[in-house]
Amino acid sequence: MGKALIRGIVALLLLAGCLMIPVIAAPGDTAPADHHIAVRQAHLAWVALEKDVEMNAALTYVSTRYYTDTAYMSDLLAAFRGVEARIPAARTDADIDSIIADLQQITRLFRNESQAQMVAGQGSWAEQNSQILKATSNNPYIAEKKNLYWSTRTTGQLSDFDTWAEEAQAELTTLKTKGYDTTKAQRARDVTVAGRPDLKAALESRSEDRVNAASDLILSLSMDYVSSVEETRHQVPDDARIRFLLEQADRAVGKADSLNTDTMIVILDIGAAEPSLSQLKEDIKATRLLLNAGRLESAKKNLPVIKKDFSDLAQAYRDIASSANLPPDLSGALGAMAVALDNTAGQMGEV
Template identity: 30%
Template structure:
């Protein structure tokens, strides 16, 4: 029986290069916050419509050449080719539709048509050869010879590789440029980017190997280049994630300092009012002074790139906050205060309690 062979119409899925998705506002260095940077893997070697369209056109041309060779063989042994010619005409109509398929959905439809028509041609040609008692072993070499000799097939093959090479290298350059822009913005905001920059530089040096493999149409070399770029880019993603983690920790510490400063300011106002009433406030005043100094020290340590020192200082500040809270509670118990003043002291004491509780997460 005639061997069943059908064209495989597909487009290879590209390797994914994991890089950083540059947010729209990242060019504004003054507002960049790594804790809000979206990090994900996404395809640099995208299965773009133009590349996929060129690939399908090339494969379809090979199939068309094979169909013509099959019809010629069956005609040479006096077989009927009327139905095969009609099927070939349908195939060519789908080829024409391919030229206007400008979305992946449209290309999917064309591919489905190609597969359906190819199957019909295969079944009809097998039936014709079986009826004629032809030699099926003769056909494959004839088909291969026709494909090899086709000027159109070679032209579409060249067009596919040119489109793919241009597309992949342009996508690579774009992603690398976006990543470099992000790192520059992070650096301008005083974030440490050395590890991420080293990884991006490593990835950039891999472009030559990718370009060489594409230009030589070396599928194995292309796959190897994709894998190397992908693996290196995972390291880049991790490096930027660490920047984001550091930025998140930095943000938490700064928020703690801001919250602490706000509650110290309220405590200072209460102390001023208590002093105006002739009440002894030496303990609360000392705690406010100590706490304010601790916050200033933590802020300086953070500015100098010493988050662990800042965290340790803030833990000392937490003890000061608790002592100040207890001092205010003592004032409430011992002193006969106007209701509004007592309520304000109670409110500050509660704020101090909340601040101390939140700092447990440091």
């Protein structure tokens, strides 16, 4: 999940950088956040309408000059509006990138033709710019598109940020449940989330500079989070270590079973060795059941119990070796087994 999370937040926070340029400018493996397309649509609708009004004002001014021919300019404006009408139907970044490319090409052609007609009609650039400014200033339709963009972006970007934060927390919870130490990654996630109020304030200010600054900071912090998660994933989780210890315990139990059988052939009564081994088997089984049920903390609490079982069994073998009249090889086997059990018991304190 880690890579998916970083892709999500990169797409979210680099959104401003790809509103009017192809998204391939963003990292190659970036997957758009949920509201990514809606925000790009709203932004493109705003800037396209503003350019539409500018072009129409320029066309109107040129048409008042003598010796001008505005037919091509009119055709280009009509073509621009045709492309503009495709914006609501855009569903992917590729759709939006295609619309942007077409709008930019038409805008260049219109600008060149406008310049040519201005020369032909000896138009005043100051007068034309004044007409354009008059048409765009306080234009209610442009203002409506601008408000829709910022509303869409604020709501969408914060929603996507919250989704990222929730998914990051879910990822950490899963890792912690499996026994990973998530302390560092949790801190990095919480520090990243603490940047939300600044991002919200920046979005509400409608300042691209403030939004970019807040986004850059959050992006940097989120990179720290991802790095911490990757570091966490390289740990050996507690559940894996406990399973390993239980496997070690199983092998020790198998050897103890065989040793008990050999000893009972010689002295019949092996005292505490038999009940100690039975208790060890029960506690190993109980711990494995807890682990398989996902009760990691309970399983960890059972390890000291198993440790004591090993120590008790080791002491039982020492007692037999020191008190019973045994063949040297069996006495030596009991002593060696006691040492091995002590060593296994010592490993139980490592989780």
